[in-house]
Amino acid sequence: MPELPEVEGVVQALKPKVEGRTIQHVQLSERVHFSFSEGKQCIVKQAEPDAFELTLSEMTITKIERRAKYIFFHLLKDEVPYVLVSHLGMTGAWFVVNSPEDINEAKFQKHIHATFKMADGGYLIYSDIRRFGELRFLAKIEDHIPLTKMAPEPFDELACEFFITKSTLPKYANKAVKEVIMDGQVISGCGNIYATEALFAQKIHPARKMNRISEKRKRALFEEIVAVLRQSIEAGGSTISDYRNINGEAGSMQNRLKMYGKKICPACETATSQMTIGGRTSSFCPNCQH
DNA sequence: GCGAGTTACCGGTGGC
DNA sequence: TGCCACCGGTAACTC
Numbered sequence: 001m002p003e004l005p006e007v008e009g010v011v012q013a014l015k016p017k018v019e020g021r022t023i024q025h026v027q028l029s030e031r032v033h034f035s036f037s038e039g040k041q042c043i044v045k046q047a048e049p050d051a052f053e054l055t056l057s058e059m060t061i062t063k064i065e066r067r068a069k070y071i072f073f074h075l076l077k078d079e080v081p082y083v084l085v086s087h088l089g090m091t092g093a094w095f096v097v098n099s100p101e102d103i104n105e106a107k108f109q110k111h112i113h114a115t116f117k118m119a120d121g122g123y124l125i126y127s128d129i130r131r132f133g134e135l136r137f138l139a140k141i142e143d144h145i146p147l148t149k150m151a152p153e154p155f156d157e158l159a160c161e162f163f164i165t166k167s168t169l170p171k172y173a174n175k176a177v178k179e180v181i182m183d184g185q186v187i188s189g190c191g192n193i194y195a196t197e198a199l200f201a202q203k204i205h206p207a208r209k210m211n212r213i214s215e216k217r218k219r220a221l222f223e224e225i226v227a228v229l230r231q232s233i234e235a236g237g238s239t240i241s242d243y244r245n246i247n248g249e250a251g252s253m254q255n256r257l258k259m260y261g262k263k264i265c266p267a268c269e270t271a272t273s274q275m276t277i278g279g280r281t282s283s284f285c286p287n288c289q290h
Numbered sequence: 291g292c293g294a295g296t297t298a299c300c301g302g303t304g305g306c
Numbered sequence: 307t308g309c310c311a312c313c314g315g316t317a318a319c320t321c
Contacts, residue, residue, distance in 0.1 A: 001314075001315085035299095040298085040299075041317095042299075042300095043299095045317085069315080069316095087315080087316075088315095089299090089300095089314090089315065090301095090313085090314060090315070091300090091301085107301095107302085111301090129301065129302075130299085130300045130302080130314090131299070131300055131301085132299065132300065132314075132316080133315095134316080134317085146316080171293075182315095184315090191314095191315075192314080192315090279314080280313090280314070280315090281313075281314085
Protein backbone atom coordinates (compact mmCIF):
# COMPACT_ATOMS: atom_id res chain seq x y z
CA MET A 1 0.00 0.00 0.00
CA PRO A 2 1.87 3.05 -1.13
CA GLU A 3 1.44 6.05 1.14
CA LEU A 4 3.19 9.42 0.98
CA PRO A 5 6.70 8.15 1.86
CA GLU A 6 6.45 5.36 -0.69
CA VAL A 7 5.23 7.75 -3.37
CA GLU A 8 8.11 10.10 -2.51
CA GLY A 9 10.51 7.21 -3.05
CA VAL A 10 8.95 6.43 -6.40
CA VAL A 11 9.22 10.05 -7.52
CA GLN A 12 12.84 10.42 -6.42
CA ALA A 13 13.72 7.24 -8.30
CA LEU A 14 11.79 8.21 -11.42
CA LYS A 15 13.14 11.75 -11.74
CA PRO A 16 16.71 10.99 -12.92
CA LYS A 17 15.51 8.19 -15.16
CA VAL A 18 12.59 9.86 -16.86
CA GLU A 19 12.75 13.65 -16.75
CA GLY A 20 13.65 15.18 -20.06
CA ARG A 21 12.70 12.08 -22.05
CA THR A 22 10.08 11.92 -24.77
CA ILE A 23 7.31 9.35 -25.06
CA GLN A 24 7.19 7.69 -28.45
CA HIS A 25 3.87 6.00 -27.95
CA VAL A 26 1.62 4.59 -25.25
CA GLN A 27 -0.04 1.21 -25.15
CA LEU A 28 -2.80 0.54 -22.62
CA SER A 29 -3.72 -3.02 -21.64
CA GLU A 30 -6.56 -5.01 -23.18
CA ARG A 31 -8.26 -4.79 -19.81
CA VAL A 32 -8.24 -1.00 -19.83
CA HIS A 33 -9.73 -0.94 -23.32
CA PHE A 34 -12.26 -3.65 -22.51
CA SER A 35 -13.40 -1.98 -19.29
CA PHE A 36 -13.99 1.27 -21.13
CA SER A 37 -16.18 -0.55 -23.64
CA GLU A 38 -18.18 -1.85 -20.67
CA GLY A 39 -18.72 1.68 -19.41
CA LYS A 40 -16.12 1.43 -16.61
CA GLN A 41 -13.05 3.55 -16.02
CA CYS A 42 -10.31 1.08 -15.27
CA ILE A 43 -7.21 3.07 -14.25
CA VAL A 44 -7.50 5.61 -17.06
CA LYS A 45 -10.01 8.20 -15.89
CA GLN A 46 -12.19 10.51 -17.91
CA ALA A 47 -10.62 9.68 -21.23
CA GLU A 48 -11.13 7.21 -24.02
CA PRO A 49 -8.21 4.78 -23.94
CA ASP A 50 -7.61 5.26 -27.69
CA ALA A 51 -7.49 9.02 -27.30
CA PHE A 52 -5.27 8.73 -24.23
CA GLU A 53 -2.74 6.66 -26.16
CA LEU A 54 -2.71 9.07 -29.08
CA THR A 55 -2.60 12.23 -27.02
CA LEU A 56 0.41 11.21 -24.96
CA SER A 57 2.56 10.18 -27.88
CA GLU A 58 5.43 12.53 -28.61
CA MET A 59 5.03 14.35 -25.32
CA THR A 60 8.15 15.19 -23.36
CA ILE A 61 8.18 14.58 -19.61
CA THR A 62 9.68 17.81 -18.36
CA LYS A 63 9.31 17.32 -14.62
CA ILE A 64 8.01 14.80 -12.10
CA GLU A 65 6.76 15.80 -8.67
CA ARG A 66 4.82 14.39 -5.76
CA ARG A 67 1.80 16.07 -4.22
CA ALA A 68 0.24 14.17 -1.29
CA LYS A 69 0.03 10.62 -2.68
CA TYR A 70 -0.23 11.76 -6.28
CA ILE A 71 2.54 11.81 -8.86
CA PHE A 72 2.44 14.65 -11.37
CA PHE A 73 4.19 14.05 -14.69
CA HIS A 74 4.50 17.48 -16.26
CA LEU A 75 4.41 17.18 -20.02
CA LEU A 76 5.12 19.38 -23.00
CA LYS A 77 4.13 19.05 -26.64
CA ASP A 78 4.40 21.81 -29.22
CA GLU A 79 5.27 24.14 -26.33
CA VAL A 80 1.92 23.52 -24.65
CA PRO A 81 2.06 22.15 -21.08
CA TYR A 82 -0.09 19.28 -19.83
CA VAL A 83 0.02 17.02 -16.83
CA LEU A 84 -0.46 13.31 -16.30
CA VAL A 85 -1.63 12.64 -12.75
CA SER A 86 -0.94 9.21 -11.30
CA HIS A 87 -2.26 7.71 -8.09
CA LEU A 88 -1.00 4.25 -7.13
CA GLY A 89 -4.16 3.17 -5.35
CA MET A 90 -3.48 0.00 -3.40
CA THR A 91 -1.10 -1.83 -5.66
CA GLY A 92 0.16 0.48 -8.40
CA ALA A 93 3.86 0.56 -9.31
CA TRP A 94 6.04 2.29 -11.91
CA PHE A 95 9.00 0.62 -13.56
CA VAL A 96 11.72 1.97 -15.85
CA VAL A 97 13.12 -0.93 -17.84
CA ASN A 98 14.84 -1.80 -21.11
CA SER A 99 12.12 -4.29 -21.90
CA PRO A 100 8.77 -5.17 -20.25
CA GLU A 101 10.14 -8.67 -19.62
CA ASP A 102 12.67 -7.13 -17.23
CA ILE A 103 9.95 -6.81 -14.60
CA ASN A 104 10.84 -9.98 -12.79
CA GLU A 105 8.04 -10.22 -10.30
CA ALA A 106 5.27 -12.28 -11.87
CA LYS A 107 2.42 -10.42 -10.14
CA PHE A 108 3.55 -7.09 -11.59
CA GLN A 109 4.49 -8.58 -14.94
CA LYS A 110 0.98 -10.00 -15.21
CA HIS A 111 -0.79 -6.73 -14.45
CA ILE A 112 0.92 -4.20 -16.70
CA HIS A 113 -1.69 -1.65 -17.76
CA ALA A 114 0.23 1.18 -19.38
CA THR A 115 3.40 0.84 -21.40
CA PHE A 116 5.15 4.05 -22.43
CA LYS A 117 7.73 3.35 -25.13
CA MET A 118 10.34 6.07 -24.94
CA ALA A 119 11.71 7.73 -28.06
CA ASP A 120 15.30 7.00 -27.02
CA GLY A 121 14.60 3.35 -26.24
CA GLY A 122 13.42 1.60 -23.09
CA TYR A 123 10.07 1.70 -21.35
CA LEU A 124 8.23 3.45 -18.56
CA ILE A 125 5.65 1.00 -17.28
CA TYR A 126 2.67 1.22 -14.96
CA SER A 127 1.57 -2.03 -13.37
CA ASP A 128 -1.36 -2.38 -10.98
CA ILE A 129 -2.55 -5.68 -9.55
CA ARG A 130 -5.91 -4.58 -8.15
CA ARG A 131 -6.42 -1.68 -10.55
CA PHE A 132 -7.31 0.80 -7.83
CA GLY A 133 -4.79 3.25 -9.17
CA GLU A 134 -5.51 5.99 -11.67
CA LEU A 135 -3.99 7.80 -14.60
CA ARG A 136 -5.59 11.11 -15.43
CA PHE A 137 -4.51 13.35 -18.28
CA LEU A 138 -5.22 17.05 -17.73
CA ALA A 139 -4.50 20.33 -19.46
CA LYS A 140 -3.90 21.71 -15.98
CA ILE A 141 -4.22 20.53 -12.36
CA GLU A 142 -7.15 22.87 -11.69
CA ASP A 143 -9.25 20.91 -14.17
CA HIS A 144 -9.73 18.20 -11.57
CA ILE A 145 -11.52 19.68 -8.54
CA PRO A 146 -10.39 17.18 -5.86
CA LEU A 147 -6.76 18.07 -6.59
CA THR A 148 -7.45 21.72 -5.87
CA LYS A 149 -8.98 20.92 -2.49
CA MET A 150 -5.98 19.12 -1.05
CA ALA A 151 -4.43 20.34 2.18
CA PRO A 152 -0.90 21.77 1.96
CA GLU A 153 2.01 19.34 1.96
CA PRO A 154 2.59 18.25 5.57
CA PHE A 155 6.19 19.51 5.34
CA ASP A 156 4.99 22.97 4.29
CA GLU A 157 5.50 25.48 7.09
CA LEU A 158 1.84 26.55 6.92
CA ALA A 159 0.48 23.01 7.11
CA CYS A 160 0.21 22.84 10.89
CA GLU A 161 -1.80 26.06 11.13
CA PHE A 162 -3.96 24.86 8.26
CA PHE A 163 -4.65 21.65 10.19
CA ILE A 164 -5.43 23.51 13.43
CA THR A 165 -7.84 25.88 11.68
CA LYS A 166 -9.52 23.30 9.50
CA SER A 167 -9.92 20.64 12.17
CA THR A 168 -11.74 23.18 14.34
CA LEU A 169 -14.55 23.58 11.79
CA PRO A 170 -17.95 22.35 13.02
CA LYS A 171 -18.09 19.61 10.37
CA TYR A 172 -15.12 17.86 11.99
CA ALA A 173 -16.04 18.49 15.64
CA ASN A 174 -17.77 15.18 16.26
CA LYS A 175 -15.65 13.07 13.97
CA ALA A 176 -13.02 10.62 15.16
CA VAL A 177 -9.55 12.15 15.16
CA LYS A 178 -8.26 9.32 12.96
CA GLU A 179 -10.86 10.00 10.32
CA VAL A 180 -9.97 13.70 10.33
CA ILE A 181 -6.20 13.30 10.05
CA MET A 182 -6.71 10.86 7.18
CA ASP A 183 -8.88 13.36 5.32
CA GLY A 184 -6.76 14.75 2.50
CA GLN A 185 -8.51 18.08 2.77
CA VAL A 186 -7.23 18.47 6.35
CA ILE A 187 -3.79 16.87 6.18
CA SER A 188 -2.45 15.61 2.89
CA GLY A 189 -0.79 12.24 2.52
CA CYS A 190 -1.53 10.75 5.94
CA GLY A 191 -2.87 7.26 5.30
CA ASN A 192 -3.88 4.44 7.62
CA ILE A 193 -0.38 3.25 8.50
CA TYR A 194 1.03 6.60 9.53
CA ALA A 195 -2.17 7.82 11.20
CA THR A 196 -2.11 4.66 13.33
CA GLU A 197 1.53 5.17 14.25
CA ALA A 198 1.23 8.86 15.10
CA LEU A 199 -1.84 8.31 17.29
CA PHE A 200 -0.08 5.53 19.15
CA ALA A 201 3.02 7.66 19.70
CA GLN A 202 0.86 10.47 21.09
CA LYS A 203 -1.27 8.05 23.15
CA ILE A 204 -4.47 9.31 21.54
CA HIS A 205 -7.38 6.91 21.04
CA PRO A 206 -8.22 6.84 17.31
CA ALA A 207 -11.96 7.22 17.95
CA ARG A 208 -11.53 10.27 20.19
CA LYS A 209 -13.74 13.08 18.98
CA MET A 210 -11.86 15.92 17.33
CA ASN A 211 -13.38 18.54 19.64
CA ARG A 212 -12.09 16.60 22.67
CA ILE A 213 -8.48 17.25 21.71
CA SER A 214 -6.75 20.42 22.90
CA GLU A 215 -4.91 22.65 20.48
CA LYS A 216 -1.67 21.75 22.23
CA ARG A 217 -2.26 18.04 21.63
CA LYS A 218 -3.29 18.71 18.05
CA ARG A 219 0.03 20.45 17.44
CA ALA A 220 1.94 17.58 19.02
CA LEU A 221 -0.02 15.11 16.92
CA PHE A 222 0.69 17.04 13.74
CA GLU A 223 4.40 17.16 14.53
CA GLU A 224 4.30 13.43 15.19
CA ILE A 225 2.71 12.74 11.79
CA VAL A 226 5.41 14.81 10.09
CA ALA A 227 8.12 13.00 12.06
CA VAL A 228 6.75 9.56 11.18
CA LEU A 229 6.44 10.49 7.50
CA ARG A 230 10.02 11.81 7.44
CA GLN A 231 11.34 8.74 9.17
CA SER A 232 9.58 6.52 6.68
CA ILE A 233 10.91 8.45 3.69
CA GLU A 234 14.42 7.90 5.05
CA ALA A 235 13.73 4.19 5.48
CA GLY A 236 12.59 3.83 1.88
CA GLY A 237 8.92 3.51 2.82
CA SER A 238 6.97 0.64 4.33
CA THR A 239 6.61 -2.52 2.32
CA ILE A 240 3.16 -3.79 3.17
CA SER A 241 1.88 -6.35 0.69
CA ASP A 242 2.56 -5.16 -2.83
CA TYR A 243 4.54 -1.95 -2.65
CA ARG A 244 7.83 -1.94 -4.55
CA ASN A 245 10.03 0.94 -5.57
CA ILE A 246 10.82 1.29 -9.26
CA ASN A 247 13.77 -1.05 -8.93
CA GLY A 248 11.45 -3.68 -7.51
CA GLU A 249 12.95 -3.26 -4.04
CA ALA A 250 11.10 -3.25 -0.75
CA GLY A 251 11.44 -0.53 1.92
CA SER A 252 12.23 -1.13 5.57
CA MET A 253 9.87 1.16 7.47
CA GLN A 254 7.55 -1.78 8.18
CA ASN A 255 10.21 -2.99 10.62
CA ARG A 256 9.96 0.24 12.58
CA LEU A 257 6.18 0.31 12.89
CA LYS A 258 5.02 0.02 16.48
CA MET A 259 1.25 -0.34 16.21
CA TYR A 260 0.10 -0.86 12.61
CA GLY A 261 -0.60 -4.56 12.17
CA LYS A 262 0.57 -5.39 15.71
CA LYS A 263 -1.18 -7.87 18.01
CA ILE A 264 0.65 -6.78 21.17
CA CYS A 265 1.39 -3.24 22.33
CA PRO A 266 5.18 -2.80 22.33
CA ALA A 267 4.92 -0.34 25.23
CA CYS A 268 2.83 -2.27 27.76
CA GLU A 269 2.37 -5.71 26.18
CA THR A 270 -1.42 -5.46 26.33
CA ALA A 271 -3.24 -7.13 23.43
CA THR A 272 -4.11 -4.46 20.84
CA SER A 273 -7.72 -3.73 19.85
CA GLN A 274 -9.19 -3.20 16.40
CA MET A 275 -12.16 -1.13 15.40
CA THR A 276 -13.51 0.32 12.20
CA ILE A 277 -13.26 4.11 11.99
CA GLY A 278 -14.38 5.91 8.87
CA GLY A 279 -14.59 2.54 7.15
CA ARG A 280 -10.97 1.58 7.87
CA THR A 281 -9.52 -0.93 10.24
CA SER A 282 -7.79 0.82 13.09
CA SER A 283 -5.42 -0.76 15.60
CA PHE A 284 -4.72 0.79 18.96
CA CYS A 285 -3.66 -0.08 22.49
CA PRO A 286 -6.68 0.12 24.84
CA ASN A 287 -4.31 0.63 27.74
CA CYS A 288 -2.00 3.33 26.35
CA GLN A 289 -4.34 5.31 24.10
CA HIS A 290 -7.13 7.44 25.54
C1' DG B 291 -24.83 24.35 -3.20
C1' DC B 292 -22.89 21.60 0.15
C1' DG B 293 -22.32 17.70 3.11
C1' DA B 294 -23.22 13.06 4.53
C1' DG B 295 -23.62 8.60 3.12
C1' DT B 296 -23.10 4.96 -0.33
C1' DT B 297 -21.13 2.60 -4.11
C1' DA B 298 -17.70 1.32 -7.51
C1' DC B 299 -13.39 -0.17 -8.56
C1' DC B 300 -10.45 -5.30 -7.76
C1' DG B 301 -7.53 -9.71 -6.94
C1' DG B 302 -4.54 -11.56 -3.40
C1' DT B 303 -4.85 -13.43 0.95
C1' DG B 304 -6.18 -15.71 5.04
C1' DG B 305 -9.46 -18.36 7.45
C1' DC B 306 -12.37 -22.11 7.40
C1' DT C 307 -7.34 -28.18 -1.57
C1' DG C 308 -10.96 -25.10 -2.60
C1' DC C 309 -14.08 -21.60 -1.61
C1' DC C 310 -15.34 -17.13 -0.07
C1' DA C 311 -15.37 -13.05 2.74
C1' DC C 312 -12.47 -9.40 3.52
C1' DC C 313 -9.51 -5.42 2.64
C1' DG C 314 -8.84 -0.41 1.26
C1' DG C 315 -7.83 5.16 -1.28
C1' DT C 316 -10.33 7.89 -3.88
C1' DA C 317 -13.92 9.58 -6.86
C1' DA C 318 -18.45 9.79 -8.24
C1' DC C 319 -22.85 9.32 -7.35
C1' DT C 320 -27.36 9.90 -4.63
C1' DC C 321 -30.06 12.00 -1.37
